[in-house]
Amino acid sequence: MQAGGAARESQVPALAPGLDPARLPLSPAEGYLLSRIDGRTPWKLLREIGGLAPREVDRCLARWVEEGVLVVNGAAKPAAASKPPAKAGAAATTAAAAATARTAAPPSSPPPAPAAAAAARPATVSAPIDESLLNASLDLAVEAQRRILAYERRLGEPYHALLGVPADADAKAVKRAYFELSKEFHPDRYFRRNTGPFGPRVEKIFKRILEAYELLSDPTTRAEIERAARERVEEETVAPPPPASAAVAAALATPDPKAAAEAKAAAAAASKRMRQLPHLRAAHLKQLAERKAKARRFFESGVTAFKAERWIEAAGSVRLAIAFDPTNEAIRDAFGDIQRKAHDERAKQLLKEANGALDLRDGRNALRLFEEALVFKPHDPEANATAARLAFLIGEDLKKAKEYGQRACELEPNVAANRKTLGQIYAAAGLAANAKRELEAALRLDPKDREAKEALRGLGRR
Amino acid sequence: MGRVIGIDLGTTNSCVSVIENGQPTVIPNAGGYKTTPSMFAISPDGKRLVGHLAKRQAVTNARHTVYASKRLIGRRFDAPEVTRVIELAPYEVVRGPNDDPRVQLGDKVFTCPEISAIILREMKRIAEEHLGEPVRDAVITVPAYFNDTQRQCTKDAGKIAGLEVLRIINEPTAAALAYGFGKKRDEKIAVYDLGGGTFDISVLELGSGVIEVLATNGNTFLGGEDFDRRLVTHLLERFEQQEGIDLRSDAMALQRLKDAAEKAKCDLSQRESAEINLPFIASDAKGPRHLNLELSRETLEGLVDDIVRQTLKIVESCLGDAGLAANQIDQVVLVGGQTRMPLVQNAVAELFGKRPHKGVNPDEVVAIGAAIQGEALLAEDKSLLLLDVTPLSLGIATFGGHFTRLIDRNTTVPVRKGHIFTTTRDNQSAVKIRVLQGESDQAAENDLLGEFVLSGIRPARKGEPEIEVSFDIDANGIVSVSARDLATGKEQSIQVNATSTLSDEEIQRIIDENELYEVQLKP
Numbered sequence: 007m008q009a010g011g012a013a014r015e016s017q018v019p020a021l022a023p024g025l026d027p028a029r030l031p032l033s034p035a036e037g038y039l040l041s042r043i044d045g046r047t048p049w050k051l052l053r054e055i056g057g058l059a060p061r062e063v064d065r066c067l068a069r070w071v072e073e074g075v076l077v078v079n080g081a082a083k084p085a086a087a088s089k090p091p092a093k094a095g096a097a098a099t100t101a102a103a104a105a106t107a108r109t110a111a112p113p114s115s116p117p118p119a120p121a122a123a124a125a126a127r128p129a130t131v132s133a134p135i136d137e138s139l140l141n142a143s144l145d146l147a148v149e150a151q152r153r154i155l156a157y158e159r160r161l162g163e164p165y166h167a168l169l170g171v172p173a174d175a176d177a178k179a180v181k182r183a184y185f186e187l188s189k190e191f192h193p194d195r196y197f198r199r200n201t202g203p204f205g206p207r208v209e210k211i212f213k214r215i216l217e218a219y220e221l222l223s224d225p226t227t228r229a230e231i232e233r234a235a236r237e238r239v240e241e242e243t244v245a246p247p248p249p250a251s252a253a254v255a256a257a258l259a260t261p262d263p264k265a266a267a268e269a270k271a272a273a274a275a276a277s278k279r280m281r282q283l284p285h286l287r288a289a290h291l292k293q294l295a296e297r298k299a300k301a302r303r304f305f306e307s308g309v310t311a312f313k314a315e316r317w318i319e320a321a322g323s324v325r326l327a328i329a330f331d332p333t334n335e336a337i338r339d340a341f342g343d344i345q346r347k348a349h350d351e352r353a354k355q356l357l358k359e360a361n362g363a364l365d366l367r368d369g370r371n372a373l374r375l376f377e378e379a380l381v382f383k384p385h386d387p388e389a390n391a392t393a394a395r396l397a398f399l400i401g402e403d404l405k406k407a408k409e410y411g412q413r414a415c416e417l418e419p420n421v422a423a424n425r426k427t428l429g430q431i432y433a434a435a436g437l438a439a440n441a442k443r444e445l446e447a448a449l450r451l452d453p454k455d456r457e458a459k460e461a462l463r464g465l466g467r468r
Numbered sequence: 469m470g471r472v473i474g475i476d477l478g479t480t481n482s483c484v485s486v487i488e489n490g491q492p493t494v495i496p497n498a499g500g501y502k503t504t505p506s507m508f509a510i511s512p513d514g515k516r517l518v519g520h521l522a523k524r525q526a527v528t529n530a531r532h533t534v535y536a537s538k539r540l541i542g543r544r545f546d547a548p549e550v551t552r553v554i555e556l557a558p559y560e561v562v563r564g565p566n567d568d569p570r571v572q573l574g575d576k577v578f579t580c581p582e583i584s585a586i587i588l589r590e591m592k593r594i595a596e597e598h599l600g601e602p603v604r605d606a607v608i609t610v611p612a613y614f615n616d617t618q619r620q621c622t623k624d625a626g627k628i629a630g631l632e633v634l635r636i637i638n639e640p641t642a643a644a645l646a647y648g649f650g651k652k653r654d655e656k657i658a659v660y661d662l663g664g665g666t667f668d669i670s671v672l673e674l675g676s677g678v679i680e681v682l683a684t685n686g687n688t689f690l691g692g693e694d695f696d697r698r699l700v701t702h703l704l705e706r707f708e709q710q711e712g713i714d715l716r717s718d719a720m721a722l723q724r725l726k727d728a729a730e731k732a733k734c735d736l737s738q739r740e741s742a743e744i745n746l747p748f749i750a751s752d753a754k755g756p757r758h759l760n761l762e763l764s765r766e767t768l769e770g771l772v773d774d775i776v777r778q779t780l781k782i783v784e785s786c787l788g789d790a791g792l793a794a795n796q797i798d799q800v801v802l803v804g805g806q807t808r809m810p811l812v813q814n815a816v817a818e819l820f821g822k823r824p825h826k827g828v829n830p831d832e833v834v835a836i837g838a839a840i841q842g843e844a845l846l847a848e849d850k851s852l853l854l855l856d857v858t859p860l861s862l863g864i865a866t867f868g869g870h871f872t873r874l875i876d877r878n879t880t881v882p883v884r885k886g887h888i889f890t891t892t893r894d895n896q897s898a899v900k901i902r903v904l905q906g907e908s909d910q911a912a913e914n915d916l917l918g919e920f921v922l923s924g925i926r927p928a929r930k931g932e933p934e935i936e937v938s939f940d941i942d943a944n945g946i947v948s949v950s951a952r953d954l955a956t957g958k959e960q961s962i963q964v965n966a967t968s969t970l971s972d973e974e975i976q977r978i979i980d981e982n983e984l985y986e987v988q989l990k991p
Contacts, residue, residue, distance in 0.1 A: 185678040189853055193882060193943035197634075197845040209943060213884045325868075329909075332867035333892055333931040405548070436555070439563070 474838025642837025
């Protein structure tokens with residue numbers, strides 16, 4: 007890391023926003039160095055005024071940058087809470103450290119004394135909390151508040167660490183961890199209590215725990231998460247040791263400070279985005295690609311079906327293709343019109359057949375054909391009206407009759423026959439008020455309609 | 469802390485429970501019964517009758533006695549389910565101003581939440597008499613498949629009844645809570661709930677004091693009353709064959725037949741045959757006629773076998789949702805009076821390959837579970853936690869009239885889920901987000917909860933902009949939806965409120981009116 011010396015000299019470290027230095031386990035000498043950092047003093051000057059040997063200053067500053075205590079040139083690096091600091095937690099695995107942070111951190115104990123700092127560091131450094139947020143007047147034990155704040159700071163951690171389970175934990179262990187955490191962080195635990203700003207915090211925590219549990223319980227998403235984690239580890243092992251983080255290495259090693267800052271800002275933004283969009287962008291893209299491939303296959307079989315004049319099949323395939331790839335306008339452009347044409351043609355054919363059946367006085371068959379035609383041309387007023395009349399006369403399915411009748415009236419409200427048919431259907435279904443309304447409308451349109459008059463009189467009798 | 473009661477507001481019967489000295493207790497009503505008929509009537513002299521009193525006079529006052537109003541609550545007047553009730557119920561159902569079904573008794577029209585409120589107030593009164601102190605807080609149960617409107621209407625009913633409804637929970641979930649109360653083992657359980665009016669199946673997992681709902685399914689229009697109806701139809705047909713008289717238009721005869729059918733159905737759970745004896749059921753020119761029929765268990769089973777098969781299909785699909793095979797279920801809990809029928813028990817046992825659990829009373833277990841959840845919410849020491857789920861899928865309408873789910877049904881709440889969407893036209897500058905709820909893949913077939921527009925999208929080729937749509941359900945079940953353009957950071961959001969069939973003013977008016985009828989508990 008000596009190689010990065012020149013680049014570092016002009017960098018200006020500052021305290022990470024929202025950080026409370028009082029919570030950091032520091033030796034007095036480290037504390038002095040920290041007190042010199044004001045966001046205006048460059049690294050080079052800190053070497054001279056930091057009260058420590060220049061090498062020690064470099065080491066401390068680099069570690070703090072990595073731990074998220076400091077930001078350099080305004081580009082924040084997220085608190086790398088799951089990574090134990092090189093000095094203290096070398097032996098601890100990621101998961102174990104995370105587990106300690108949750109269970110073993112005694113939140114009510116005073117900040118550890120400098121001498122004990124080395125031992126306590128994994129827990130406290132990974133989740134330093136802002137003491138000023140604690141509020142004894144709330145209906146929530148201060149200890150619970152500390153735990154909530156500490157856990158909230160860890161929400162950016164990988165899912166395994168968040169649940170406190172090892173990477174190879176089986177489904178049962180994941181569920182058990184989720185249940186245990188739910189007992190502490192489910193909002194129902196604080197039902198009707200005055201928890202002030204801690205209510206939303208608990209809810210936020212629970213949602214994140216739920217997300218971790220759901221993604222880790224699904225074998226597909228879990229595999230994706232583990233693959234991403236492996237890639238991260240590989241990336242980090244390639245980078246020069248210590249500092250372990252690639253982003254910090256970049257910031258420290260690049261000769262041009264401006265480029266370094268930009269690279270770092272980009273890395274930070276990317277990682278922030280990865281955290282915000284639930285991690286699974288890659289999985290999302292993969293799924294998208296699969297859907298597009300499926301859409302292509304459906305589209306192709308649609309083309310084949312269309313050429314063979316199997317209209318319904320073609321339409322179905324295209325509809326599926328669009329469902330799987332709604333943004334592909336090529337599919338829609340190519341087929342939107344043809345599909346419509348196919349529908350029209352099919353409807354025309356069916357209506358012809360239906361009218362033929364009607365001429366033969368084969369009501370049932372005619373109704374079936376009209377219904378089929380309506381699938382393709384649902385807004386054909388005449389077909390709706392005839393279907394309503396037929397369904398009513400056959401009298402087996404009044405519900406269906408009612409639907410056709412209603413649609414016919416919607417499409418052509420001023421046709422007396424439509425209103426009359428619907429009125430008769432309502433009357434047959436026992437919906438007297440509706441029947442009366444429709445029959446009266448029919449008579450307004452055609453005062454001489456004897457059938458409507460009779461039906462209306464029939465209603466009065468009932 | 470005041471006491472919190474659990475109320476099972478059933479289609480045919482209701483039940484109330486409270487935790488006393490750490491033990492759930494079912495509270496009997498003044499007559500000593502642990503369940504109270506969900507019936508309400510206005511007697512000819514204008515008195516309001518609830519529960520057993522209403523049931524007792526139902527035969528002679530059929531037109532002014534309301535039962536099974538739970539089948540109407542939160543539905544639209546034109547819904548097929550409502551049409552079915554109208555066909556069969558002797559009381560009059562009319563169309564309300566919000567297109568909701570209402571019940572007309574004499575010259576007074578009651579909304580469905582109002583009728584539920586009358587039953588709830590009776591349950592509240594039963595609890596208060598038992599406890600000797602006023603009760604305010606309650607947890608009320610509904611079928612798992614109730615939608616948002618039905619739940620909101622039930623909540624409104626609680627409000628009208630003077631209750632603070634802490635939570636609405638699903639009946640099978642409540643049954644699981646009652647079953648899991650005090651148990652330490654890890655188990656997967658199935659709750660098969662065949663009540664008077666609804667069928668629900670839920671698969672839950674129990675572990676170290678936490679209950680997680682894995683999947684739930686059901687049919688809000690399938691239950692013991694369908695069994696009764698089949699039986700009534702059968703009896704009507706046999707009587708018509710024998711005597712040549714159709715009793716369908718005689719409300720009083722129908723009510724007597726219905727009572728007798730229900731009783732015979734219950735008897736046949738114990739015995740192989742039952743006699744139905746209804747003297748003077750009708751009369752014509754030849755004088756009075758009596759209905760006297762012998763009914764065998766086999767006949768009854770033949771009449772309802774397909775209904776039972778139908779429930780098993782729903783069970784199988786629920787197991788599929790939970791990702792479990794029938795033999796992975798450790799325990800089957802039966803809920804609802806209809807599960808006393810041997811045919812039902814055998815069918816369930818056959819499906820799961822094990823006999824159902826016998827330790828709980830199917831009529832009381834739901835109310836007990838509700839009381840346990842109430843206690844769990846308010847108690848200081850939290851020994852039990854219910855991870856409840858959303859009953860219906862939530863999502864948005866996407867191109868081509870499709871429905872894209874963001875939150876699947878049976879998802880644990882509170883929850884936040886997001887997904888990236890994009891534009892469908894070049895240089896599209898705005899997107900309309902239509903928030904829908906339902907299970908159909910067709911947007912038009914689901915319920916529209918709300919819509920908003922996100923504008924100011926930077927001009928780009930179609931498919932390039934990234935718009936993150938997030939759904940958020942908080943601990944109280946309130947849904948908010950936001951859309952954010954990832955390029956500009958521009959964001960729009962709405963909060964979706966469950967809609968009731970009643971407006972706030974209407975609820976207040978009903979509360980004010982009903983205070984006149986309120987019977988105060990003597991301090």
